[in-house]
Amino acid sequence: MRIVRYQQKDEAPQYGWLLDDKIGEIDGDIFGRYRRRDASLPRAEVKLLAPSQPSKIVCVGRNYVDHAKELGNEVPKVPLLFLKPPSSIISSGESIVLPPQSAQVEHEAELVVVVGKRGRHITTEEAKNYIFGYTVGNDVTARDLQKTDGQWTRAKGFDTFCSFGPWIDTDFDPSDAVVTCRVNGQMRQMASTRDMVFSVATLVAYISSVMTLEPGDLIFTGTPAGVGPLKPGDRVDVEIDGLGAISNPVKAE
Numbered sequence: 001m002r003i004v005r006y007q008q009k010d011e012a013p014q015y016g017w018l019l020d021d022k023i024g025e026i027d028g029d030i031f032g033r034y035r036r037r038d039a040s041l042p043r044a045e046v047k048l049l050a051p052s053q054p055s056k057i058v059c060v061g062r063n064y065v066d067h068a069k070e071l072g073n074e075v076p077k078v079p080l081l082f083l084k085p086p087s088s089i090i091s092s093g094e095s096i097v098l099p100p101q102s103a104q105v106e107h108e109a110e111l112v113v114v115v116g117k118r119g120r121h122i123t124t125e126e127a128k129n130y131i132f133g134y135t136v137g138n139d140v141t142a143r144d145l146q147k148t149d150g151q152w153t154r155a156k157g158f159d160t161f162c163s164f165g166p167w168i169d170t171d172f173d174p175s176d177a178v179v180t181c182r183v184n185g186q187m188r189q190m191a192s193t194r195d196m197v198f199s200v201a202t203l204v205a206y207i208s209s210v211m212t213l214e215p216g217d218l219i220f221t222g223t224p225a226g227v228g229p230l231k232p233g234d235r236v237d238v239e240i241d242g243l244g245a246i247s248n249p250v251k252a253e
């Protein structure tokens with residue numbers, strides 16, 4: 001099932017499910033008890049919003065060997081974690097805003113896990129029971145500030161630096177899916193999720209050994225090789241085969 005969050009005219013945002021090009025309302029808690037209404041609302045009549053409202057966005061650095069190498073880094077022995085603030089979220093279609101503090105903002109195409117159940121000390125075997133579904137993400141990064149700051153909070157945390165969507169797919173198989181990123185139609189990144197150093201289950205277990213995961217939380221699973229700069233006027237498209245695609249224009253602040 002594909003879960004969307006959407007807004008109709010001036011009404012309050014709400015969750016729904018997508019069937020072909022029609023949306024049906026969902027009554028209740030998507031992570032708990034809910035009821036699906038018939039899918040009858042044309043998708044073109046609503047604005048799709050980022051499909052989750054996470055309490056935190058946990059990200060994994062250098063989880064593809066070729067990407068670690070392209071930036072001159074070693075592959076970590078354990079997952080390298082960092083956070084993005086929820087204030088950085090935008091939906092597909094909204095603009096990535098290049099801040100004046102950076103001269104090198106880059107795209108990072110990523111598979112994103114959406115947590116479905118509260119959990120701590122989750123084992124790799126139990127991990128799938130805590131995963132609600134998957135979505136497509138762009139972990140936008142000010143590469144120059146990432147290098148100069150050492151800590152990554154500023155480089156990864158600007159408003160508009162976290163695009164994901166357009167829906168959550170609850171049935172997606174993440175084991176061998178092709179992730180691509182195009183800028184103005186030109187291919188920049190392409191790799192399979194099977195090349196990830198640490199699997200989704202390993203990441204869920206490792207992160208939950210540190211912090212409690214909450215329903216709606218996101219895990220950005222790392223980006224493959226091919227990251228590159230964005231400039232005003234660009235359009236960046238991230239796609240995962242069988243899952244979906246997001247598209248964001250780029251503009252200067």
Ligand code: ZN
Nearest residue numbers: 108139222223
């Ligand atoms: Zn990333």
